[in-house]
Amino acid sequence: QEDLVESGGGSVQAGGFLRLSCKTPGYMCGNYCMAWFRQVPGKGREGVATSYYRTTTFADSVKGRFTIPKNCNEDTVYLDINSVKPEDSAMYYCAAVNQQCNSNNGPGFYRYWGQGTQVTVSQ
Numbered sequence: 001q002e003d004l005v006e007s008g009g010g011s012v013q014a015g016g017f018l019r020l021s022c023k024t025p026g027y028m029c030g031n032y033c034m035a036w037f038r039q040v041p042g043k044g045r046e047g048v049a050t051s052y053y054r055t056t057t058f059a060d061s062v063k064g065r066f067t068i069p070k071n072c073n074e075d076t077v078y079l080d081i082n083s084v085k086p087e088d089s090a091m092y093y094c095a096a097v098n099q100q101c102n103s104n105n106g107p108g109f110y111r112y113w114g115q116g117t118q119v120t121v122s123q
Contacts, residue, residue, distance in 0.1 A: 005094075006020060007020070007117055008020040008021045013123075015083055017081065017083075018080075020080075020081070020092055022077045024096065025075070031098070032097060033097050033098075033110075034051045034077040034095075035096070036066075036093070038119075039116075040090045044107070047059060047105065048103075049062065049066050049067075050068070050103055057102040058103055065083050067079075084119075084121045085121060086121045088121050089119055092119055093114055094113070097111050
């Protein structure tokens with residue numbers, strides 16, 4: 001069991017910026033596919049962004065507002081959310097798998113998961 005640890009969630013006003021962080025084991029950041037999912041109560045997990053080497057993909061619902069930068073010197077993958085909207089409110093999860101991935105891959109494709117960090121956006 002490898003640990004992914006998310007942080008950075010909290011309450012933010014609509015229109016603002018939020019950065020979520022995912023701390024990874026040392027060997028994982030630059031070599032695994034890293035992904036971010038989100039989930040609201042009563043619904044399944046929605047993939048929002050992936051990063052595999054230099055390739056990033058995004059769900060259509062977040063394109064243009066979300067980015068997924070990495071700092072593998074610090075073993076950290078980020079999810080930057082610009083112009084946050086109330087519909088971005090969710091529990092956000094970091095996930096990883098040791099192969100190529102894209103935004104069409106569902107939660108079952110990923111082997112490693114963090115515990116999640118809650119984001120709440122107010123008007």
